Amino acid sequence: MTALLWAMVRARRGLAVITLVLTAAAAAAAAAGPLYQQAATRSLQEVEVSAATVAERVVSAQNSEPQWRDQTPSSLPYVPGFQTVEGRVLDGVASGELDRTQAFVAWRSGMCEHLVIVKGRCATGEREVVLRTDTADRIGVQLGRDMELTPPATTGPDDGAQPLRLTVVGFYQRPAGDDPYWADREPLVGQRIPAVFATERTLAAARRDTVRTVDLIATPAAFADMDTLRAELEDAEAELEAGGYNADSDLPELLKRLDEGTAQLGSSLLLAAVPLVLLCWLVLFIAVAGGVEQRRGELGLTALRGVPARTRWWLATAETALPVLIAIVPGYLIGYAVTTALALTVLPGAPLVEPEVTSVVYTAVAVLGALAAGMLAQVRALTTPVLGLLRRARVRRRRGLVGGIEAMVGALALVAGYQVAVFDGDSASGGIALLAPLCIGLGLGLVAARLIGLPAERLGRRALRKGRLRTGLAALTLARGGGTHWIVVLLTVVFGLLGFALAAGDTAGQAWEQRAEVQIGADRVLSVAPLPATSLVSAVRAADPQGRYAMATMKMNVNSETALLAVDSSRLAAVALWPQAYGTLRPEEAARLLKPAPVTSLELQAAEVDVTVTLDALDADATVGLTLRLATAQGRQSQVRVDRLQPGTHQYRVKTEVCAQAPCRLKQVSIDHFTRGRYRFDLTVGDLRDPSGRVLVAAAALAGHHWRLPETSAARPVPEVGPAPAGLRIRVDTTVTPDLRVFPDTAPERLPMVAAGRLPDVLLGYGGTVRLPVERAGTMNLVPRHGAQGALVDLEYADMRLNQEGDAPDPEVWLAADAPADIVSRLEANGLNVLSERTAEGRWQLYREQAPALALWFLAAAAFTGVAFAAGGLLVTAVLERGHPDEGLAVLRGQGVRGRVLRGAALGGRFAIVLTGTVIGLLAAAGSWVLARGVVPVYADGGFAPTGTRLPGVARPFLVPPPDLPSPMIALPIAVAVLVLLTTCLLATRVAARVNEGATS
Structure with missing residues (x-):
């Protein structure tokens, strides 16, 4: 029996090779899903960790208990993939030759590796320090000189705290605030209060209570196993708490994003591989069904000679099963190789692809499905009576039952696609909803493949009657059935998926670009102190x-x-x-x-200003003062005050040194009224002059300016403000303490x-x-x-x-x-002082590296692979014509039809199949896009709702909805795909023509 099986395989080795190749392709597609998911998850982790804020990458803990006498470090937690950094900080006053400033004295393990020393060296010995360059210039300290550190004046008495003489051995550049090593700690990277770095022994020598810090800094390697990471972090936080530390972190936010991104990849990628596997099964079904049709006579003779039915079933099944089972190993290796190449090409960081159990399981499922498809393709031939198998010309069966079943399956697929799109599209993205385009394409393809037969046959007959042989024969080729309608179904699904994938990628790309522009606001954005x-x-x-x-x-x-x-x-x-x-x-x-x-503003420039004030209606036991708040364009603030105003009109001189070199803007006029009785006065602010008498701000300008009062209430009334001939008039008459501020405001x-x-x-x-x-x-x-x-x-x-x-x-x-x-x-x-910089280009690049983008890359790759499968299906149908010239157009050579006409008709028939499948497939893609565009994952932090629909739940301010329609540029790859298939038709026609012409010559 084994020898007979091998003889059958050798006799039809072409079909065996086709079956092996198609099964290997299905296995490769199945393996590629989980393999790509594994690599994409690693890439996603690196991208998200790199883009995370410092607070999301660090677990920060501190202990402010008195510890300067204890020189033995407490037990520090260890988490795999994290860097543990210990530190100590105390505050004080650093004094140099010119000035003194408040400062933080800090030690941090490994600080010398991270400080950028611009002059001198890092502190390594006791009582050695390094200063920030701007601090050294401000307080007047030179390299190698001493400085003094004293406790801040605001602290209470500290036993044993004495001024500490420190030697400056180096100057450092201010650390970058986005460096995770510094854990975003204000005492280390703050702008206003500088840090002075010293050794741990130096801080102990200060004999003061210090704040001890412990920071766990995450690296991308820490996120390889999320469950283990969570358990380790819980243990580390418990250990810190037991040691008296208070821990805080935004790391859970990063873990949540990673979980959501991994879930998006898992659902989107594996379901993107499903259409590929189904397409392979469909092509395999076409190939096996065609091969069985080739050996109909052989099967009929076997049945005629009395071979038992189970033996005939076993032989037919084994001939198909042998190449299918052999394809497991090469199919998996091909999937691994293709996934590795794809990861190196499109995944950020080019992560390593490693074999794993899930991919093997998916490969086995794909091979078993291929085996089932092969067995299903043989059912018709193995259940046909002996007379039907031996008949040279097959009797055309009525399509009522088969066509009805296919139409029913197609209708069910359309309904399933519609339900998935409608019920999942408005609330979620990714997941099983991504099967909607496949269902819609398959359903439309099955229905259309059966419906086009009748109009194609009528067109062919009409063309033959008019003498247009090529057109008539090409139309009849499309209408004759057989494997033709399965090719139409295949092409419909392929172009339905291709059009949907291209539209999804194009609209998502537009959304990413616009969201980056919205979220950043400008091409470059500088954060300043x-x-x-x-x-x-x-x-x-x-x-x-x-x-x-x-x-x-x-x-x-x-x-x-x-x-x-x-x-x-x-x-x-x-x-x-x-x-x-x-x-x-x-x-x-x-x-x-x-x-x-x-x-418009009220501005003045002078070192001294004479203010004219008229005060009336003041009670005898009350006093009134006047305060002017001034500010320069550079932001320097100054308040000048007249403590006690006299009744009547007087001039009061105030010093305005801030306004001596640059103009100042008047920002506020406030009245200080002290009384034991009723709040009552009538005050007018007049001209503001310099000591020479030159008017800086005229009374008319004060009177004509727009003034704003604070918010009033019954518990806090405001004065009456209005213009007067002498200037700005302010009146009060109330028993409740008023808010006596007025602001020049032209808004x-x-x-x-x-x-x-x-x-x-x-x-x-x-x-x-x-x-x-x-x-x-x-x-x-x-x-x-x-x-x-x-x-x-x-x-x-x-x-x-x-x-x-x-x-x-x-x-x-x-x-x-x-x-x-x-x-x-x-x-x-x-x-x-520029702290950091962000760019729209950088934000757009981040969106292109997050989970939705990685999933869309795979969807596009799967769609273009489907085009290759469609080309393979066209070649398979051509190869299956070998040895059967009596069933093709070649039989018409004996009726006097020229070979050139037959070749043109054969080519036209294939062109008609491709173009028909393309048109129906693009219609399926358009329908899928209208119904199911909401299932496409666009953003890592949530989906989107199509225009006119409302996003469920909390509003997401940065979710820019993708455009409803893709750009016309997606027509270019579709045209390329059609051109590839038409070229394949030329090749398939030549293959079939050579074989058939040789058989009829």
Whole structure:
């Protein structure tokens, strides 16, 4: 029996080779899914860990108990893949030859490897220190000289704490705040209070209580086994707690993102491999069914000679099963090799692909499916009566039952695809919902393959009657059935998946680019150290006087779901990126709406100022004082005060040294009223002059300026303010303590804002103590930085209303793409300290390396592999024509039809099959896209809803919905795929023509 089996395989070795190749392809596709998932998960971990904030990569712990006498380090936790860094910190005052400054003295294990020493060396001995370069210049300390460290004046008595003489052995450059080694600790990388680094013995010599720190810093290797990592972190935190440390970390946020990304990859990639395996099975079914048809006569003679049915079944099955089972090993190796090449090409970091159990299981399932497909293809021949098998010309069976079953299966597939798309598309992305395009393509292909037969046959008959032989025979080839309709189904599924994958990749790419532009706001964004808003605006305008490439921005602190971003609106159009996702409002129009009128200010410049004040209606036992708050363009603040005003009109001289070299802006006028009775006075602020009598701010300017009062209430009334011939008049008459501040404010009463989403009429600032009336001046779909729940406001207007005191919250400088190379040095020369830089290009690149992008890469690769399978199916049908010239068009040679006509008809028939399958497949892709585009994973932090639908749950401000339609550029790869298949038709026609012509000659 074995010899007979080998003889059968050798006799039909071509079919055996085809079966082996197709099975190996199915096995390779099945193995590629889990193998790629494993490599993509490693790549994703590296990308997410690299992009994580310092707080998400570090477990920080500290213990502030008195420990300076204990020189023995406590037990430190160890977590595989983490770097454990111990440290000590104490605060003090560092004194040099010129000045003294508050400083932190710190020791950190391994600090000399991470400090950038610009002069001298690192501290290695007792009482040696290294200073930050700017600190050394400010306090006047030279290399090799001594400095003194004393306890801060604000601390209480500390037994044994004496001034410590330290030797400066080196100067270091300020560490980067985004270096995880420093764990984002303010005493180590802070700007205002510098760090002085010393050895641990030096800190012990200070004989003061120190804060001990322990930081666990994660590396990408720590995330190889997430379950083990969580268990190790729990043990480490318990150990820290037992040692008296308080631990804190945002690491759970990073672990959550990694879990979500891994889940996206797991569902998307494995289900992307399913269509490939099914396509292989379909081509294998076509090949085996065609091979069985080749040996119909052999099977009939075997049955005629009385061979038992079970033996005939076993021989037919074994002939197919042998190459199928042999294909397991080469198929797995091919899948491994292809996945390795794909990982090296498209995955960030080119991770190593390692064999694992899941891929072997999937390979076995694919091979068993191939075996089942082969057995199914033989059922028809093995159940046909002997007379039907021996008949030279097959009797055309009615398609009623078979066609009905196929139509029913196709309809069910369409319904399944629709249900998956509709019920999962609005609430989730990825997962089993990604099978929707496959179901829709398969269903439409099965239905269409049966329906095109009748119109194709009518077209063929009509063409023959008119004498157009090539057209008629090509149409009849499409209509004759056999394996033709399976090729149409195959092509429909292939182009349905290809069109959907290309549309998904194209729209996702557009969404990533626009989201990067929305989230960053400009081509480059510089985060700067905190400083007043006026200083920020002044420095940026000085670095870019024409307003062509730099813009100041800051965040506004308000208690509202709407996040506010304050921008220097005069530069918005020149600097900010403006993607289509923002809507129809142009940046020039937005800038005009944000700032309908320029800001005017009351300015003066003098070392001394004479203030004219008229005071009336003051009770005898009351006193009144006057305070002016001034600020330079560089942000230097000054308050000048007249302690006691006299009734009547008088001039009072105040010193304004801050305003001697540069103009100052009047930011606030406040009255200090002390009384035991009723709060009552009538005060007028008149001319402000320099000692020579020159008017700096005229009384008419004070009277004509717009002044704003604080929020009033029954418990906190405000004065009456208005113009008077002598200047600004302020009146009070109340028994309740009033708020006697007035602010020069030329901004509109209700601040104009350009907003996306809901914008309340009033916003609350500073914990609800300040009410900010606003109005919507314009509407956008999304706003820079804050997306769908945000608003823009002019920075100068916002500074007048919400930032009268203190530094600007989260100050930034936005830069255009054409900003000069030295812009950072220009900004620093004007007083800004640049802390970090972000770019839209970098953010876009991050989106291209996260889980959805890695999944879409595999989906695209799978779709193009499907085109290769379709080409293989066309070649298989050509090869199966060997030895059967009596069943093809070649029999017409005996009827006088020229060979050239027959070859043209054969080629036209194949072209018709390809073009028909392509058109139906693209229709399936269009239908799938309309119904199921919401199932495509686009963002690692959530899905999206198509235009017009509402995202469930909490609003995601940065989720820019992809466009509804892809760009026309996806037609190019589709055209290439069609060209490849048409070229394959030429090759298949030549193969079939040579064989058939040789058989009929």
